[in-house]
Amino acid sequence: MTPFDYSRAGDVAEALRAGAGVQTKFLGGGTNLIDLMRETIERPAALVDITGLPAEITARDDGGLLIGAAVRNTALAEHRAVRTRYPMLSRAILAGASAQIRNMATVGGNLLQRTRCAYFYDDAGSRCNKRQPGQGCDAIDGFNRNHAILGASESCVATHPSDMCVALAALDAVVHLAGSGGQRTLPFNDVHRLPGDRPDLETMLRPGELITAIELPAQPIAARSTYRKVRDRSSYAFALVSVAAAVEVERGSVKDLRLALGGVAHKPWRAHKAEQALRGGPATVEAFRAAAEAELADAVPLRDNGFKIELAKRTIIAVLGELAGVAR
Numbered sequence: 471m472t473p474f475d476y477s478r479a480g481d482v483a484e485a486l487r488a489g490a491g492v493q494t495k496f497l498g499g500g501t502n503l504i505d506l507m508r509e510t511i512e513r514p515a516a517l518v519d520i521t522g523l524p525a526e527i528t529a530r531d532d533g534g535l536l537i538g539a540a541v542r543n544t545a546l547a548e549h550r551a552v553r554t555r556y557p558m559l560s561r562a563i564l565a566g567a568s569a570q571i572r573n574m575a576t577v578g579g580n581l582l583q584r585t586r587c588a589y590f591y592d593d594a595g596s597r598c599n600k601r602q603p604g605q606g607c608d609a610i611d612g613f614n615r616n617h618a619i620l621g622a623s624e625s626c627v628a629t630h631p632s633d634m635c636v637a638l639a640a641l642d643a644v645v646h647l648a649g650s651g652g653q654r655t656l657p658f659n660d661v662h663r664l665p666g667d668r669p670d671l672e673t674m675l676r677p678g679e680l681i682t683a684i685e686l687p688a689q690p691i692a693a694r695s696t697y698r699k700v701r702d703r704s705s706y707a708f709a710l711v712s713v714a715a716a717v718e719v720e721r722g723s724v725k726d727l728r729l730a731l732g733g734v735a736h737k738p739w740r741a742h743k744a745e746q747a748l749r750g751g752p753a754t755v756e757a758f759r760a761a762a763e764a765e766l767a768d769a770v771p772l773r774d775n776g777f778k779i780e781l782a783k784r785t786i787i788a789v790l791g792e793l794a795g796v797a798r
C-alpha cells in the first residue's frame with residue numbers, strides 16, 4: 471500500500487477543509503476504499519476519516535427521513551421507520567455483503583463504492599478504461615457474465631455493484647452534498663453516470679464534495695415494496711440482476727408504481743419505460759411482461775451475459791406479481 475496521511479474530521483467544515491487536497495479521499499467504513507488501496511488501484515496521499523460526522527436518522531416534517539451519510543448500513547436496515555415505511559430499502563441493504571461488512575459500511579460510502587469488474591481490479595495484467603482512460607477494455611471481449619446489458623458503451627461495460635442504491639433509485643431519494651461552493655442537493659437518479667467515453671468519471675459529484683445525507687421523501691406507496699436479488703450464491707455475492715419495486719393496485723389497475731433494476735448497468739437503473747407502460751393499466755401478468763419487454767427492448771448482450779435479459783424480465787414479472795397479488 472502506498473503511504474498516506476490520516477486525519478479524522480469532527481464536523482462537516484473540518485472534513486471539507488481537510489478534504490480539499492487534490493489527492494485526498496474521504497474514508498467511510500473503508501470496506502471498499504482500503505481494498506482498492508491495498509491493490510494500489512486507489513493511491514490517495516491523504517485520508518480524511520468522516521465516521522465521526524453525525525450519524526442520525528431523523529424524521530422530516532413532510533413525513534420523509536433524513537439519513538446522515540455516516541450512518542452504518544446495518545443501522546439503516548434495522549431502523550423501524552425504514553423497515554415499515556421503506557421495506558425495499560431494508561431488504562436491499564440486507565441482501566448485500568455480509569453482516570460484518572454492513573456493520574462497517576456507511577451510507578455515503580455505499581453510494582460511491584466502485585465496480586466489481588474483475589479487470590478493473592487486475593492492475594497488473596488487464597486493460598481498463600476506468601483505471602486508465604484510453605487504455606482499452608479487456609472485459610468487452612473477455613469474461614463478461616456479470617457485466618452490463620443496458621446503457622453500456624464501447625469504452626466500458628461495467629455494472630454498479632450496490633444493492634442499496636437500487637432501492638434509493640426507486641424511492642426518488644435526494645442526495646445532500648457540501649463542498650467549497652456551499653451546499654446543494656442532487657436527485658439520486660442524477661448522481662451516477664453512464665460510462666460514455668469517460669468511464670473513469672463515475673458520478674456528478676464535484677472534486678472534494680462530501681455527501682452529508684440522503685433524503686427519503688414521504689412515499690406512502692413505499693410501504694408496499696420489496697427487493698429481490700438474483701445471484702450465483704444465496705449470500706455474499708453481487709447481483710446478476712436485482713429488482714426494487716413498489717406497487718399500488720386499485721380495483722385491478724396499477725394506480726402507481728416505482729421500479730428500479732440492479733446488476734444491469736453502470737448505474738442503478740430506474741425503469742421509467744416499464745413504469746410508464748404500467749401506470750393506469752391492468753395489474754396482470756401479461757401487462758407486467760409487456761412492461762418488462764419495453765424496459766429491456768434496448769438491452770445489448772455481451773458474449774457471456776445474454777441470459778440476463780430474460781432473467782431481468784422474469785424477475786420484474788415475479789416481483790410485480792408478488793406485490794400486486796397476481797399469480798403467474
Ligand SMILES: Cc1cc2nc3c(=O)[nH]c(=O)nc-3n(C[C@H](O)[C@H](O)[C@H](O)COP(=O)(O)OP(=O)(O)OC[C@H]3O[C@@H](n4cnc5c(N)ncnc54)[C@H](O)[C@@H]3O)c2cc1C
Pocket residue numbers: 495496497498499500501502503504505520539540565566567568571574575576577578579580581582583631632633634679680681682706707708709
Ligand atoms: C466481500 C465484499 C462483498 C460485498 N458485497 C456487496 C453486495 O453484495 N452488495 C453491495 O451493495 N455491496 C457489497 N459490498 C460493498 C460494500 O457495500 C461497500 O464496500 C460499502 O458499502 C462501502 O461503504 P464504506 O463506508 O466502507 O465506503 P469506503 O470504502 O470508506 O468508501 C468508498 C468510497 O466512498 C467515498 N466516500 C465515503 N463516504 C463518503 C462521503 N460521505 N462523501 C463523499 N465520499 C465518500 C470514499 O472516498 C471512497 O471513494 C461488498 C464488499 C465486500 C468487501
Ligand code: SF4
Pocket residue numbers: 585587588589590597598599600601606607608609610625626627628669
Ligand atoms: S468494463 Fe469498465 S471497469 Fe471493466 S475493464 Fe472495461 S473499462 Fe474497466
